[in-house]
Amino acid sequence: MNLLLSASLRRCVLSVVVSACLAMAIVSVAGAQNPSPETRPPETTQTIFLNHAIAFNDLNEILSDLRNLLPRAHVFGLSTQNAISVKGTQEEISEAQHIIATLDRPHHIYRLTYIITNTESGKQPTTQHVSLIVQPGARTVLKQGIRVPIISGTTKTGTNTSNSQVQYIDLGLSINSSVEGSPDDLHLQTHIEESGIVQEQTVMGVQDPLIRQTSLESNALLTQGKSLSIGSLDLPGSNRHEEVGVVAEMIR
Numbered sequence: 001m002n003l004l005l006s007a008s009l010r011r012c013v014l015s016v017v018v019s020a021c022l023a024m025a026i027v028s029v030a031g032a033q034n035p036s037p038e039t040r041p042p043e044t045t046q047t048i049f050l051n052h053a054i055a056f057n058d059l060n061e062i063l064s065d066l067r068n069l070l071p072r073a074h075v076f077g078l079s080t081q082n083a084i085s086v087k088g089t090q091e092e093i094s095e096a097q098h099i100i101a102t103l104d105r106p107h108h109i110y111r112l113t114y115i116i117t118n119t120e121s122g123k124q125p126t127t128q129h130v131s132l133i134v135q136p137g138a139r140t141v142l143k144q145g146i147r148v149p150i151i152s153g154t155t156k157t158g159t160n161t162s163n164s165q166v167q168y169i170d171l172g173l174s175i176n177s178s179v180e181g182s183p184d185d186l187h188l189q190t191h192i193e194e195s196g197i198v199q200e201q202t203v204m205g206v207q208d209p210l211i212r213q214t215s216l217e218s219n220a221l222l223t224q225g226k227s228l229s230i231g232s233l234d235l236p237g238s239n240r241h242e243e244v245g246v247v248a249e250m251i252r
Contacts, residue, residue, distance in 0.1 A: 041089045048097060049083045052106045055137040059084075062103050066096055107135050109252040110186070112177055115227065115245040120238070133251075134179050145172010148197065148209060171195045171211065183224060183250050192216040192244060194233060212238070222248040 053062060059077050063084065066075045073088030073096065086096045116128045134140045147168045176191040195213040218230040225247065233242040 041091070043088055044090060044093065045085060045087045046093045046097070047078075047083050047085045048100050049081070050100070050104050053082075053104045057137060062100060065103065066099060069099060070096060106252070107137065108183060108250055109133060109135050110179055111249045111251050112140075112179075112188070113247045113249070114175060114192075115247070116173075117243045117245075118240055119243075120240045130173070130175060132175065132177055134177055136180050139176065139178045141177075142175045143170055143172065144174075145170060145195075147171070150209065169211075171197065179222075179248075186222045186224070186248055188218070188220050188222050188230075188246065188248070190216070190218045190220075190230060190246070192218075192231075192233070194235060194242070196235075216244060218244075220246075222246070224248050224250055 050059070050062075053059060056079060059079055059082070063075055063077045066073070066084070066086070070086075070088065070092050073086055073092040075087075075096070076085045077083075078085065084096075084100065086093050088096070110133070112132045112134055114130045114132075116130065117125055118128070119125045130142065130144070132140045132142055148171050149166045149168050152165045152167050172195065174191075174193040174195075178189045179186055180189075181187045193213065193215040195211055197209040198212045212235060214233050214235055216231045216233055220228055220230050222228060227245045227247045229243065229245045231244050233244065234240075235242065
């Protein structure tokens with residue numbers, strides 16, 4: 001009888017052990033399927049002002065970089081203040097400050113020198129040099145010439161009196177330039193316009209100037225220090241011909 005009791009006790013103990021092992025296994029599987037949420041450190045907010053990336057495209061590129069590298073932080077751009085606000089952990093804010101300091105660098109500045117060579121039948125060629133300072137992402141405009149008044153209309157104020165309405169137009173040389181890219185791959189966009197008075201003509205009793213105008217649009221890749229011909233202009237109403245070249249030089 002003692003043998004029977006001992007065997008029964010052993011079976012009972014074994015059953016308890018197996019049940020405990022099964023319970024532990026179930027708890028372990030449940031814990032693996034439902035992990036406890038990660039504790040995130042406290043968040044703070046920091047506003048960082050940009051010193052050099054003042055163009056709208058520059059701000060957007062920095063914001064895109066921050067959002068890709070710090071996906072759990074909240075990043076906001078303030079274009080009117082030229083600033084970026086970051087909400088995140090202290091580690092994320094420190095990393096954002098490092099990224100912005102790396103990207104917020106001064107732009108290169110270039111001097112563009114346009115060489116305009118005028119030729120006219122029976123005369124010696126003349127050369128004009130015009131220099132502009134340009135920065136990538138910005139546009140530089142030069143106007144050289146005169147402003148001419150043109151009567152656009154008249155208004156009668158009495159029996160024998162009238163008031164003339166006058167507007168002014170710019171005549172002469174106009175150069176509109178912009179550059180993009182790196183010093184080794186500089187992309188230049190240029191719009192050059194030449195205009196001038198050919199003669200006066202009478203329209204409905206009013207003397208109006210007859211204006212000649214010609215323009216050149218150019219897109220070119222520049223190598224620093226090397227002159228590049230970007231086009232030529234034939235000026236209407238004259239025998240003048242202009243060849244236009246340009247040289248780029250990085251000054252900062």
